[in-house]
Every structure is written in structure tokens, then in C-alpha cells.
Amino acid sequence: MATLPSFPFNVFAFMLLICEQDLIFGQIHYSIPEEMEQGAFVGNIAQDLGLNVRQLSARKFRLSSDDGGRYLKVSLDNGILSIRERIDREPICGQAEICTVSFKATLENPSEVYRGEVEILDVNDNSPTFGDGSIALQISEASAPGVRFRLERAEDPDIGNNTIAAYTISFTEYFSIKTRRTESDVLIPELLLDKSLDRELQSSFQLLFTATDGGTRQRTGTAQILVTVLDFNDNAPVFDHDIYRVSVSEDAPHGTLVMIVKANDLDEGLNGEITYSFSDVDLRKARNVFSLDPDSGEVRVDGPLDFEKTNSYSLDVQAVDHGSPTMTGHSNVLIKVIDVNDNAPEIKVISASNKIPENAPPGTFLTFIDVVDRDSGENGQVRCELPKNIPFRLQTSSNLYKLVTSETLDREGISEYRLPILARDLGSPSLSSNKTIHIIITDVNDNAPRFAESTYNVYVMENNAPGASIFVLTALDPDLEQNSYVSYSFVDNFIQNLPVSTYLTINSMNGTIYALRSFDYEELKNFQIQVQARDAGVPLLSSSATVNVIVLDQNDNAPVIVSPSYQSGSAAEEGLPRSAGQGYLVTKIMATDADSGQNARIFYQMVKSTDPTLFTVTKNSGEIRTARRILQTDTPVHTLVILVKDNGQPSQSSTVTMNIRVLEISTEGITESSTLVKNPGYFSDLNVYLIIIFSCTSVAFLLIIVLLIGIKCKQDRSIIQGYNTPSYCYNRGDSQDTYKGRPAMEETLRYPGTGRVVRVPEPHQYSVCLSPESAKSDFLFLQPCGAPTSQAE
Ligand SMILES: *[C@@H]1O[C@H](CO)[C@@H](O)[C@H](O)[C@H]1NC(C)=O
Ligand SMILES: *[C@@H]1O[C@H](CO)[C@@H](O)[C@H](O)[C@H]1NC(C)=O
Ligand SMILES: *[C@@H]1O[C@H](CO)[C@@H](O)[C@H](O)[C@H]1NC(C)=O
Numbered sequence: 023m024a025t026l027p028s029f030p031f032n033v034f035a036f037m038l039l040i041c042e043q044d045l046i047f048g049q050i051h052y053s054i055p056e057e058m059e060q061g062a063f064v065g066n067i068a069q070d071l072g073l074n075v076r077q078l079s080a081r082k083f084r085l086s087s088d089d090g091g092r093y094l095k096v097s098l099d100n101g102i103l104s105i106r107e108r109i110d111r112e113p114i115c116g117q118a119e120i121c122t123v124s125f126k127a128t129l130e131n132p133s134e135v136y137r138g139e140v141e142i143l144d145v146n147d148n149s150p151t152f153g154d155g156s157i158a159l160q161i162s163e164a165s166a167p168g169v170r171f172r173l174e175r176a177e178d179p180d181i182g183n184n185t186i187a188a189y190t191i192s193f194t195e196y197f198s199i200k201t202r203r204t205e206s207d208v209l210i211p212e213l214l215l216d217k218s219l220d221r222e223l224q225s226s227f228q229l230l231f232t233a234t235d236g237g238t239r240q241r242t243g244t245a246q247i248l249v250t251v252l253d254f255n256d257n258a259p260v261f262d263h264d265i266y267r268v269s270v271s272e273d274a275p276h277g278t279l280v281m282i283v284k285a286n287d288l289d290e291g292l293n294g295e296i297t298y299s300f301s302d303v304d305l306r307k308a309r310n311v312f313s314l315d316p317d318s319g320e321v322r323v324d325g326p327l328d329f330e331k332t333n334s335y336s337l338d339v340q341a342v343d344h345g346s347p348t349m350t351g352h353s354n355v356l357i358k359v360i361d362v363n364d365n366a367p368e369i370k371v372i373s374a375s376n377k378i379p380e381n382a383p384p385g386t387f388l389t390f391i392d393v394v395d396r397d398s399g400e401n402g403q404v405r406c407e408l409p410k411n412i413p414f415r416l417q418t419s420s421n422l423y424k425l426v427t428s429e430t431l432d433r434e435g436i437s438e439y440r441l442p443i444l445a446r447d448l449g450s451p452s453l454s455s456n457k458t459i460h461i462i463i464t465d466v467n468d469n470a471p472r473f474a475e476s477t478y479n480v481y482v483m484e485n486n487a488p489g490a491s492i493f494v495l496t497a498l499d500p501d502l503e504q505n506s507y508v509s510y511s512f513v514d515n516f517i518q519n520l521p522v523s524t525y526l527t528i529n530s531m532n533g534t535i536y537a538l539r540s541f542d543y544e545e546l547k548n549f550q551i552q553v554q555a556r557d558a559g560v561p562l563l564s565s566s567a568t569v570n571v572i573v574l575d576q577n578d579n580a581p582v583i584v585s586p587s588y589q590s591g592s593a594a595e596e597g598l599p600r601s602a603g604q605g606y607l608v609t610k611i612m613a614t615d616a617d618s619g620q621n622a623r624i625f626y627q628m629v630k631s632t633d634p635t636l637f638t639v640t641k642n643s644g645e646i647r648t649a650r651r652i653l654q655t656d657t658p659v660h661t662l663v664i665l666v667k668d669n670g671q672p673s674q675s676s677t678v679t680m681n682i683r684v685l686e687i688s689t690e691g692i693t694e695s696s697t698l699v700k701n702p703g704y705f706s707d708l709n710v711y712l713i714i715i716f717s718c719t720s721v722a723f724l725l726i727i728v729l730l731i732g733i734k735c736k737q738d739r740s741i742i743q744g745y746n747t748p749s750y751c752y753n754r755g756d757s758q759d760t761y762k763g764r765p766a767m768e769e770t771l772r773y774p775g776t777g778r779v780v781r782v783p784e785p786h787q788y789s790v791c792l793s794p795e796s797a798k799s800d801f802l803f804l805q806p807c808g809a810p811t812s813q814a815e
Contacts, residue, residue, distance in 0.1 A: 050138035052103070055145050056111035056121075061104050064094060064140060067127065068101020071136055075101050081129040093123055094140065103140075111142045112179040119181060146184035146237025150176035152245035157231060159213065159247060163221040164254040170200060170212040176233030176243050187236030191229045191247065199231075213247070221251040222288040255293035255345025259285035261353035268321075269358040272329040280312065283319040285341035285351050293345035301338035301352070308337050312357070321355060329361040330396035363401035363449030368394045369457040376459065380433040381466045384413075384426075388461065391416070391423040393445045401449035414441060414461070425459070433463040434500040465502035467559025473497045473567035480535070483574045484543035492526075495533035495567065497555035505559035508533075513552035513566060519733075522551050526571075535569070543575040544616045577670025579616035581624050583678045585715055586611070593661065593679035596646075599687035604650050608637065608682060610712060611644035613666040621670035629677065630663035637662055637682070646680070658684045 052065045068075050073083070078098045085091050085103075095106040115121030124139040157174055178185045189199045189211035196219060200212045211233075227249040234242045261283060268281045287294040298319045300308050308314070310325035312335065319341075335357040342350045373389035395402040406423050408416055413429035425441075439461040446454040473495065480493040499506040510533040515522045527536050533555070549571050556564040586609055588594035596609045615622040626644040631637055633656065638649050646662065660682045667675030 050136065051141065052138070053141040053143055054105075054109075055143045056109050057145050057147055058105050058109065060106065060108055064103040064105060066101055067096055067103040067138070071127065073101065073129070075099070081131050083127065083129050086126045086128055091125065094125060096127070109142055110147075111144055112148065114142065117179070117181055144181050144184055146180055146235060146239060146241060148179045148184070148235075149241035150178040150186045150233035150235055150243030152176050152231070152233070152243055155244075156246040156248065159249045160252050161215065161219060161249055162252040162254055163219040163256065165215055165219060167215050167217055169215045171215070173199075173211040173213050173231065173247070174245075175209065175211055176245070178233070178235050178241075178243070180235060180237065183236040183238075185235055186233050188234045190232045190234065194227060194229060196227065197229060197249070213249075219251045221253045221290070222257060225251045225253075227251075253290045253293055255289050255343065255347065255349055257288040257293070257343075258349035259287040259296045259341035259343055259351035261285045261339070261341060261351055264353060266353065266355045267358070268355070269360050270323065270327065271360045271362055272327040273362045273364055274323045274327060276323055276325070278323040280321045280323060280357060281355070283314070283321065283339050283341075283353060283355065285319070285353070287341075287343045287349075287351075289343060289345060289349075293343055293349075295344040296341045297344070298339060298341050301340050304337040307335065311335065312337065314339060321357075327359050329359045329398065330365060332359065333361070333398070334358045361398050361401055363397055363447065363451070363453055365396040365401070366453040366455040367404040367445035367447050368396075369406075369443055369445050369455060370394065371457065371459055373459075377462045377464050378427070378431065379464045379466050380431045381468060382427055382431060384429055386427045388414070388425040388427065389459070391425055391443060391459075393421045393423065395421075395445075395447050397447065397449060401447055403448045404445050405448070407444045407446070408441060412439060412441065414439070416443075431463050433465050433502070434469060436463070438462045465505050467501055467505040467557060467561070467563055469499055469501045469505075469557075470563035470565045471497035471499040471506075471508040471555035471557050472565060473553075473555065475567065477568045477570060479570045479572055481572050481574050482537060482541055484541045484576045485578060486537050486540055488539050489536060491534045491536050492571070493535045493569065495528070495535060495553055495555075495569065497533070497565065497567070499555075499557045499563075501557065501559065505557055507558040508555050509558070511554050511556070513554050515551055517549045517551075518546060525549070526551065528553065541573045543573045543618070544579065546573055548572045575618050575621055577617055577621040577668060577672070577674055579621070579668075580674035580676050581613040581615045581666040581668050583666055583676060584612045584614055584719070585609075585712065586678075586680065588678065593681045596680055596682045597685045597687075598648070598652070598660075598682050600652050600684050601687065602648055602652060604648055606648040608646040608648060609680070611639070611646065611664055611666065611678060612712070612716075613644065613676070615668045615674075617668065617670060621668055623669040625667055625669065627665045627667065628662060629665045630661070632657065632660045632662075636660060639664055646682075652684055656684065660684075 050065070050067065050070050054062075054064055058064075068078055068083075073081075078101055083096065083098060083101075085094060085096050091106075093105065093107050093109045094103055096103050109123065111121050114123065121142040121144075122139045123142060124137070127136040127138060128134070129136075153174060159171055161171065173189070176186055176189070186209055189201055189209070191197060191199050191213070196215065196217045198214045198216055200214045201209050202212070203209055211231075227247075229247040229249065231245040231247045232242050233244075234240055262285070266281060266283060270278065270280050274280075283298060285296050285298070287296055297316045298314050299305075299316060300312075300314055308324075311323075311327065311332075313322050313324035314320070315322070335355075337355045337357070338352060339355055340350050340352050342348050370392040371389055372392055376389070378386065378388055391406065393404045393406055395404050404421055406416055406418070408414060408425075413427055413431055414425060415428040417424040417426055439459075441459045441461060442456050443459060444454060444456045446452050478493070478495065482492050486492070495510060497508050497510070499508050509530045510528050511530055512522045512526070512528055517525050523538075525538055527538055528534070529536070533553070535553075551569050551571065552566050553569055554564050554566040556562050586594040586596060598606070598608050602608075611626055613624050613626075615624055624644070625641050626639050627641065628634075628637065628639045636649055636652070636656065637646055637660065639646050639662075644664070644666070646664070662680045662682060664678050664680065665675055666678065667673050
């Protein structure tokens, strides 16, 4: 390699030599490529200088050079110039286009100096190199295509075509290399962005950067280009879901995790850091109900939930990154609140009044009852109940109930009701509530005053003090207030032709009955009055009771001696035949007592006698009999004082004085009459006499009674008709028929037998019967009522 290419250079040196033959100090020129081997041939300098080889040593030929002596040497044997040391062009000449190593050749005897130079030609012996073999680039992903980035260029110390001719990079669609030449002909490489970068797609590129020189045998140098794509906040956070749907029970406690929202931001760093929040619009809605953790995206219960108030929440959430400017992602959270049976039914009574009159018919409307349960579904369906056995029921229409009566009411039975209304929902577990409705039954005058009995027997001792109260009648009215205010009055009536008001008066306020007069048993034994009790209601109600006033006997009458008759103040005269024997009935004292019972039971007693041995009086019958035969010695006139006394307490008595004359009458009759006494089948003259007197008295009484009854019946007729009785039998002898409930009276009047006392016939021993016909015909007639044997003996 050293010789062949050097041949043209040698020729050129030779030609120069020829031109410089004329010059003494001619200049010779050689050209050699660099990097020739040591000892490589450069030129035949002896020949080129026209010197004889044998003279060289003699003339002390040598190369004295600036620096040529370092790289070149001349062989004195053959005059050949060769390479002493390997020549590298680049350290000697750098980038100079022409590189020469000059030298001087000197000769002595004569001394001659020749100049010469060796041109070093460039050889492509250097590869392009980059500084440290790597190039780092940072390119924002936001950079637009077409942008160029200057690249560090490579170095190649060779010159000309051997220096860098081109740059290339490994293939990528994003980048290419553009080069340009500076004025100083330096090739500048630039990286051209062909396509938008996306850090999120590819965040870095490793490119092989190659510089190629233009030598015949090309040499290359490479470097790594590391392109880092810088993030640009070009991605908004994106939520996992467009809508999050979640349910939460309304009784979820505070802090319960409802859900987690999650957004992703493809950007990095601050551009990818996300803060969650509710959108401004929904912040108010969510406040105190839900919280959203700004970092974790946790949605928690933050306040009481109430299905009944809000059964779902639609909340917009947003995720904001921290880039600049920020980017925001949106989503929606749909939270359904699940109903829990947490509301008891509420009972509302819609009522104007809680009062109802007791005569309200069944079905009367009382009040509306509204039942509200704020839960929904079964939790909100309510059943309302009333207890059984009360006269009220509920009529239903959805959740509105009507309280109506189901039966008739009675204030006097139950005057008020406390109705416990129980409302229960159908949730599970079901909730219930109750409310008591207070119903007041108002009074209606539906009760007449009531006497405890329909008939009262009032016993009044005769000779009572006028004006004293004899009885208190009480009628009760279970109604209220005015309806229960009772006043008393007599039903107009007559007693013995006189109005009741002349006998009795009644305190209308408290029913106390006062006697206005003193009663006389002997005149009026009993009478009947009707008392009416009225309340003050509208309309008023009344009822009446019968009061039997029974006058009780008092021993206020002394016995009256009926026979023998005598002038008051004088003595009764009786005769006694002298022949009368022992036991002869002289006379029988007859006395009556207007009182009754024991008060009328009469005893006889001899209190005085001129000869106590002669006469006796029987205690019960009042017979005066002789105790012995009358003696001649006996005085002709005997005076007896007989005490007649009744059995009352204290007893009343009267006395009769009798003068008994002894008459001189035959004893036959006397004997007969004495036998007559022993045999009651015969009557003595005295007895006949007595019977006549008795009969006369009886007839006289009878007539008086008939007269009295006739008058009375005339007066009573209207009253009797008023009683509407078909037949009214007023039988004073037989009390059982007409006077019911008079046992006391009967006992008072019925004494054990009073022996043989002959009683004065009394009016009550006769019956006066009034039939309706008689009332109509205004005609009275006597008719025995019952057996006439009821008469006392
Ligand atoms: C250098 O290269 C150019 C173009 O390739 C060519 O025309 C020229 O002759 C070359 N020079 C040498 C000294 O090879
Ligand atoms: C009614 O309510 C009271 C308290 O409000 C409660 O004590 C009572 O048990 C309830 N009665 C019923 C029958 O539920
Ligand atoms: C009835 O009223 C009179 C007059 O106010 C009074 O004197 C009498 O005591 C009362 N009787 C009774 C039983 O209250």
C-alpha cells in the first residue's frame, strides 16, 4: 500500500525536481498518505536531487528538519527517503486541509542546502464519536409535531470526505433526524418531532443515534438518545362508573361506609393527584347527611337518614387533579335509602267535641281519627283497633277512621269512656302506638224520678201536733243537674170531702210531709194520698207514689156506760126481788169505748158497796149478781159504785153508781129467772130489756152510717172514676182486698177475742159497695160485701 499509491507523488516530486534543477537550492515535494508503515518508501531523494549515491556519505548528507527529521530518514547507502516513524496526520495538522512535513537536506563540500516537504494525505482512520455516548432529551408531551430539537453532534478528526457526512437514528414514527450545514460547513443534527407525543402512551424513547462519515470505507459512531416525555396535564380524572348506585338502610349509624368512589388520572405527579368532592350544587343536599373523603373517596353516613323525608339522593361528585390548570372528572352517586320500620303510627283525633248525648242512636258519628305512619310499604300500613265490649266502633276508609257509636248509650250506666285506640303497622317487627279518647256522655232527661216503693205506709199517732213532720218521701232521679232536680207535690185529692191540702202539706224541695192538723183515730183511721215527684228536665218526667196514712189509736177515750142508763150526777136505779137467790143476775153494766183494741177492752170492778158480801161483779162481762140470798136483815136499798176501766196505757175509767132496791116480788119468777141465767136458751125480762136497748142503739147507728156513707160516696165518685177501676170495693171490714200492704193496721185492729163484751156496732162493720153502675146512675144502694158473718158478735 505504501508504494503503489505513492507512485504518483513520486512522479510529481520528480517533475518539481526538474523544474528546480536550475536552482541551487531546489525544492523537492513528496506526497504520502498518513499512517504509513515505518520504513515505508517516500522517495529517492539522491536521485531526485541529482546526487551521486557514493558522494552522499562523503559529503555528509543529512536531513536537518524542523520536525521532518522525526518522521523521515534517508538511507546514505542508496539515498532513499523513508518513514522513520508512523505519521498520523490529525495530531500534526488537525483540520488543516493541507498537511505537510517539511525538511532540509544539507551537503558539505560544497555545502548545499535543499528544501523539501512531504505532504501528508488524509486517510479515513477516525470514526465519528459522541461525547459520552448518550444524549438525554426531555420533551413535553404537549410539543407540537414539527418541532426540532438540536442534538449534540459527533466529532471526526478526519477531514474532507472522511469526516461526518450523515446522522441517522433508529426507526421511530415519532422522530426523525434533520441536518443542516453551518457556514463553516459543520453538519448540525436536529431531532424532528414527527408525531404528537403521549406520555400516557409512551413516556420515554431510546433512540440509537448514528453518525456516519463519508470515507470510502465508512466509519460510524453511535450514541443513545434517551427522550423523556414530560407530562402535561392533559387527562382529566375519570371515575370508574358514570353512575354509582348504592342502597343504604335509613337506620345506618353515623359513619357507616356507604361506598367508595374512585377516579383515575392518567397523568402523573400533581397532574394525577385527585381530590374528591361533591359538586357545589349537591353540597347543600348532602350536607349533614353524607360525607365524602377528599382523598380516599369514601362516602359515609354523616347524619341521620330519614326515608320518610328523602328516600334517595342523587349527588354529583367530582374529582379534581392538582395540575395546572386543573382538570375535573364527574360522576353521579345515586343513593337509595331503604325504609326501616322506624316510625310508629301517629294517631290524630280530628274532633270538635268529645261529647255525645246519651240518646244518640247507634251509628252516630263522633270523630275522625287520622292515622299516619311515615314509613312506606308494609311499614306504613296501619290497622286501628278498639277494644271489644264497648258501644263504639271504627269505620275505616284507608287510614282515616270514623268513630261511631255501635249501641245505644246510657249515661246513668256509664257516664264517660276512655277509649284506648291502638294503631299497629304491618312492619316487622311492627310498631304500635295508642291514644285514649275521652268521650263524655251528656245527660238527657230519660229517667223519671223514682220512689223506692210504689206505696208507703205512714203511721201517725192520733192527737199528733199540727205542723210536725210525719214522713219524708224521697224520689231519686239518676239524671244529671236540672234533669235530676226533684220536686214533690200532692195529686189533688179529697179526704173526707176536704182537699188534701187541709190535712197535709209537703215540702216540694225535700219531700218532707207535714201534718197540718191533729188526727183523731176515732174519726179518721186512715187515708190515701198520691205524691208526685217531678224533675226539672225538658220535657219533665214524673212518677207518683201512694202514701197510706194510718192513724194509730191512742187511749184518749174513757169507757162510756151505756146501760143502765142514768142521769149524770145521779145514780142508776135497779130492782132486786127479795126472793132472789144466790147468783141472781141483778143487771149487766154495758160500756163502750170509742178507742179500739186494748184501749177499748173494758174491765169492771166494784169499788164501793154498802154490803160487800151481797153483790159481785164479773170483771169481764160487767154482770152484777147476788153473792147470797137476801136476808130480812139486809137493808132495802144497796148502793154500789162500779168502776169501768179500759185496758189502755194509761187506762181511762168511769164510774157508775147504782142504787139497788130490794122489791117484794114473788120468788117463782125469780127462781125461773135464776134458772134462766143458768140456761142461756131463755131470756130474763132484764135480758129482753137489754136486747131491746141494744137493738135500738144498733139501728140508730146504722142509719147514721148509711147517711154518712151516702154523702161520702157522692163526693168520691169522681175520684173513683179517675182511678179507672171497673169496680171499686171499699170494704172497711175486709182490708185484704183493698188495702194491700196494711198488715200493721190489721194487727192493730185484730185483737184476741174480747169475751162477751157487746160492742156498739161500728160503721166499719158494714160494707158499702159502689159499682160503676151505681156511680153512673148516681144512685146508692146497700149491698153486703162478702159474708155478713164477718160482723163481730
Ligand atoms: C469526495 O467526494 C466527492 C463526492 O462524493 C467526490 O466528488 C470527490 O472526488 C471526492 N474527493 C476525493 C479526494 O476522493
Ligand atoms: C299505650 O301507650 C302507653 C305509653 O304511651 C304504653 O305504656 C301502653 O303499654 C300502651 N298500651 C298498649 C295497649 O299498647
Ligand atoms: C226539708 O226542708 C225544710 C225546710 O228547708 C227543713 O226544715 C227540713 O229539715 C228538711 N228536711 C229534710 C229531711 O231535709
